[in-house]
Amino acid sequence: MPKTILIADDEADIVETLQFMFQAEGYNCKVAYDGEEALALAKEVKPDLMILDVMMPKINGYKVCRLLKFDAKYKDIPILMVTARSQDEDKLIGEETGANEYITKPFDIEAVVNKVKKYLGE
């Protein structure tokens, strides 16, 4: 049974490249393009890991992360937050989100794949 990764980013191109790499590594992928969708999908499929962009429409990534991490049912899902270090994000920084790791854009896709493998115990 392949493990499932949920990718949430409002940039379709980013989602597509990540999806391609993860599928090439044999993972199953689910994608979401805004915070609301990401939250609903996370609860529905209970993925093994999430890649979560900070700046997303409707609900920002920090909030999605916090909502999941403070919920006993989902708190064990590893979450890798993707940030672009913008001023808007700086205002959010400092809030306790419980994210497992932060990845700064522009990220190296191979490095991300390696991190994912680490969290999924491979």
Next chain:
Amino acid sequence: MEKILLITQDDNLTQKCSDVFVQNDYKFELAKDKQEIDFVVTQFAPDVVLVDMDFDGVDVQVLCNNLKLYSQSDDIQLLLITDGKKILPDALSRVDGYVVKPFSNEVLLSSVNAHLRTKKRLDMIFSKTSELARSLYQLNVMYDTSSQLAGTLDKQKLIDVMREGFERSISFAMCAILLVSDDDVTLVINSLHPVSERLEAAIKLRMMLNYKNLFHDRKCPFDFNIDDIQVSKASKHSDGNFDIKIVDFDTLFSPISTADNFFGMVEVFRDEKFSQEDATCFQTLVKQVSLPLESANLYEELQNTNKKLEKLEQLKSEFISIVSHELRTPLTAIKNSLKIILSGKSGELPAPMANFLNMASRNVTRLSGIINDLLDLSKIEAGKMDFRFEKFNAKTSFEDVYATFLASAQEKNINLNLDLSQNLDDAYGDLDRIEQVLSNLVSNAVKFTPEEGEIKISAKDATDEEIKKCNPALKGGYVKISVKDTGIGIAADDLPKVFDKFQQIESALVRKVGGTGLGLSIARQLVEAHRGCIWVDSEVGLGSEFSFLIPTATEENIFILEIDKLIQNAKQNHAGLALVEVLEEGGQAFIDEFVGNSNIVTKYDKARIFTQSSSNSATMHIVLPDANKMALDILLQKIKELIISQNFTYNIKLGGVIYPDDAINSDELLQRVAENLIELV
């Protein structure tokens, strides 16, 4: 023509006098009885009064007294006509002279003339005295006004002070001030009684004409239409009405200007004629206000410029931040698409294609480096870089940096060494940022060192000489970190410019290896934010050694760096900050107890306490963010009570200062608080 009044009932005397005075061109009047006297004196206003002592039914003494009173001043000349027999001493004291009957015409005339001359002199003295009093008063008003004018740079207030000066010194019925500037034209009308609309329109028109006349053959400094004039009116009394006929009043007019600037015009109106002194006073007041108005203008300009600059600076960093952010996302997509293609996972790739895609990939990586550098620089310059200072050991931390560059060094057959002193003091700073500085230096070294070269990263405690050499601000000790290479070196001429923005020593090699020219500038700013310093020793062809100092984690260093950070935060949030110092000379019992069991400071949840102690004294600093003078005074009072209640046998001193009132940087703030300590025990 001089006016003579005769008071008598003697017809012969009347005839004689009338003849004499009329013939000699005097105006002559006669009063025969008591009723007539009052009337004639007030209506005719004589210069000389001749009083016949033989006047039935009237006490001459009382009469003389009254005459002096009617004239309302001492300058009416009273001459008594007497037969020489019964001159009462009392009556004589009331009059200015007397003529004894019988007298010749010449005696009468010369006597009257003598008194007329006296009267003229008296009149002159009187008018001079009152002029003098008036001038003195006006001078006082001008002095008063000028000291008020010197005290402000507020344009509105300056104009008000000038108007009040007019009101006190020349008492106008109406004052109209037209103020013109780039933005607006205002007509301020102050009057005793409300001004009618017709009059207001007339004044507007009059001001407009005056304005045009002032610059009749030149270009007016401000162009405006009569409809652009905003009118503001105020009157002292609410009753009555000033209408168009006020324009018939006497007026004084002056432009308000200096050699270089034109501010407006002022005109005052009064029903009474203005004297020469009034005009002088008016002109002086107008001149007095012009200079401060010019200063106020300059001050306003300066403030506007400052605001614009601040705004611009903010826009600049916002712009860079937004641009960097917006660039990151597409860059990520490009970079990773290239990675996927190059990995061969999306299909096999012919070698030449792979070559060019590698080139694209390399340059995308370079581009993201530039964006990161720009963002860092804009953050540092805007004072928004958020440092997370902590104690760390350079030895363990730098092994990571070494490991990161090992592969790229080996690619070029460069021998990368790590030489970390075994007993290295703990350092204090933002580890991520220090690693960033070190990575930058190592990455440069790798770039500029040819194959088979050598790079050595070393860290040891800085010697006194090394610290003295670059004279950093802290006294608590430093760790020195160096990166030495056997690279191309830097020419002596270029050495001073190495740490400047966008500096890269021009050479084919540099262009080949790439870089933003920002890395070393960022490194310097990061090191300086730690109150450290960075420098380079280099020789062309032999190599370079970059070194920097970072503070060790001593109480003293930590204290200063934390204060720096707290003040920077206050600056950014436009908030105040209180700094309290307690100096215990001869022990540290109070400070120990305070730190261990401080129920005062727990009330202030954001307060930070720093202590430093030596053999027989101790210092404590309490920093209270978001505090003002009042909060400081309350805290000082509480500490003071606590100290006094404990009966210490040695000196304890206490003091406090406020940012930004007392000083705006940490060094000055600390100096100020240390200077103002007050002995309590």
